[in-house]
Amino acid sequence: MQDAKSEADEKLCSDSYKQKCKAYEDLYYIVAQAVQRCKKAVKSSETAESLRASSEVRLPKIDLKTFDGTRKQWQVFYENFKSLIHDKKSLSGLQKLTYLSSVLKGHAESYVKNVPITEANYAIVWKNLVDHYQDIRALGSDLLDTMLTYPPMQTANTTSLNNLIHSLNDSVEALKNLKFEKLDDFILLNIGLKKLPFHVRRLFENEVKGADVPTFKEFIDFLRKQAKIAELTQTSNKDEKPKTQPPKTKVYLNSNSKNRDCPVCEGSHSIYACEEFKRFPVHARIERVKSLKRCRRCLGTHEDECRSKFACKECNQKTHHTLLHSNKTSSSNSAFTQHGSTSEENFEDQKSSIILTNLQATSTDHQDYTALLGTALITVKDINGKYQHMRAVLDSGAMSSFVSADCAERLGLPLLPDNTSISGLAESHVNSLGAINCLVKPRQTDEPKLRIRAIVIPVITENLPCVKISNEVRQFWSKLNLADPSFDDTNAKIDMLLGSEVFVRIVSGQKKITNDLGHALQSIYGNRGDGSGRSTSCSDECILISRSRLQDFETSILSSSGSSNLLRLSTA
Template identity: 30%
Template structure:
């Protein structure tokens, strides 16, 4: 590899050293490292420690490729000194932050990695997520007590970090309460007191918790989850009301009435049967115990039902898999049969397409050798080859052919076998004024002019109209002549014999006649 490129890569590593050095200097200037900063430092340190292996391999390549390796040895020594110094400084910062965050008087210390409290240094507790509060009065007491326990009463967290945690925990309407307070160390207490003044309203808190009891959703379908959810909502709001100094211990009759109205039909019936068997009025504790027992029963039944349905589903899957395999085998057999039938059909089709005249893969009426033969010879060959004279195929006889006949005379023979009838002596020398003659078109695209017909051969047949007329010669004599009616022609032609009969004047000229 080019040594210049290696040196540029080493410069990138040195830039990372400089950035980490600035970060360590910033932490050293602070009096106290917060938990977030300590966690951030741990992440940066783990990545920075992995940087040495990359540098070592890169520096080795530079030293091998350099013309003056002594200079590179000096460069290595300088970078390694900076690296090890930064590692030592970072670990010292982590150790110092862990020792500063001491526990309360019970002898509890903070874990240097997870931030959780340790008792006697043996138990590492999981990390506790901060609660969130969006301004709902029903959640205020829970948020307030949790935040006070984790953040507000902690001596390890300074004011600015407490303020940071508070702002991160508030959402929606609650965040608007402290939105306009400047983010400073001394303003944390102001923000916390303002939030408590806003939501420590006993009258509103009581109203919201009582409203939550009345707004319980009735259970429409009997299930263990619905019954447990009902109990949880009741207990949560009653505990909150008790914290607010409400005499909830005297509310059993009211709460029992409210809860029984929210039960489903089956559970309510069972509760009335249980209640009638009691010798005295039931208490809220008995109702909750009854609902818990009912939920346990339903949960057991639901588990057994799920196991049964799972077993049935497995059997159905096994049956479906077996059926699928059988269907796949049947499908494969059908495909093989279709392939065999297709091959047989292809062979039959190949035999049908085989020309009886030249043995090539085409039908007789498309055979070029057959087309160039005179009409009489074509007819003779068709009879010798024993093909249908109407369609020129060998699969049937002429009487059973269903295709249309000749395009010219509509007779039961192919158009390629059509022969123009000759004129009889006793007929009128002047045929009808308009006749049609078949002009077979040759593939050579040549034009042949004669007194009676014009032959223009190609792969298709073209019909042009003719007429018998009386032409007047120079001497006034009328001569019978057949003319060809072609509206698209740009030149007129006449046979030499007719020119002699009409005693026409001649002069030499040159023109080119081409076929389209």
């Protein structure tokens, strides 16, 4: 009995021990798991704190090249940034993008302007930049152009020679760094392409658009194919002439004339522009024309060859000039003389009528007068998105707008092909160097902006005004908010000529002030002053202001409404 009881107690103790052991074991694992979770949490917190601290560390300053989008600067910038930033594995993408954002300017800045600074965005931005600017063919063409278009030296002094050496050496080394497979092949290709018309070159580019750098052989094969096409599409009748001439664009520019001596006063103007001749009574004018053996219709020197189609403004007859109309009253003659109105000159080529404005006219008190032409200071957007100040003459008679070659070079805008035939007085021709599309705005406000296609020519005109303005005229105009505050600066160059296609968008047509010293029209650039004013020196030059009657144009402008401002060209 006693043995059975002892056995039962022993079994009970054994079961209780096992239960306690199991409980302790379960508790151990629970605690161990909790410890592991705590360790992970602490490690994660330390990592986050470390990252936060590292991100707040100020990035070291590195001397990096800036890049404004000019292709010629790309290779230097690319090598510099790649070696100092892009290839550094110790820098994060976020840090690299921060550096990149700080050195992109101008047009290149648009690649990062609206991009969040994040780790992942660096690779995207860098790839976009490289894809656009790392065009070895375009880079090589720019370098070749730099060498081939380097201006000839006027004097072989030390400075000029060193500049040439640096320019050539830099271009050659840069070409070598581009690592063309066949550099001589690329040079021949580039020279050949320059000889092609624009539309043929476009055909070539479309044909080889899959190749990074076409070979010279591909270029020659293309030319042979085009020659074959031209041969097959030629008309079989070589003597056949086109029924109609292809349309030509002609632009009539302001021009100087120094060989038009007046037979009455020996001044540098035509007889119908002579103030002394206009002061004669009508019968005296007729007798003077007879004695000079001049044509009664055009006042020219060859009556039997006169082809004038103009009629007298008083009686609408084509038998005589307006100045020789015998029924004109004395008051009409007085008004004609006072305002100095000019009649149209009759050329053999009757394509246009031209108004002549003298820079010098002789009055009864022998004072000298000069014509104030409408000029304005404007701003024009250049290739880098910045606005440059330019001085423009506003000519309602010019069929197109023009820009000087020097101005076009400063703007750096793409030069477009242009085959406009530009002619002036006596069919004098000016060669077009191309054309640019530009954005023009007032110098003091951001609006309105005008998009203008301007033809590039060597020079617009000489400095305006040609002679110094008297203090009386200067003081009168300086009181107004002028479109051109430097209207009296004889050293001020003319950068642009804004023609009739934008004239009506510039001038509001409201005449501000009119008196003996001229008149002003409101424009988007300020008050535009024109007319005649006393000068302090004489000039025997005359300028052709426009190819059409400015009186009629002014009438149409003054009857219109708008908010623009302009300076009207004088007809006095």
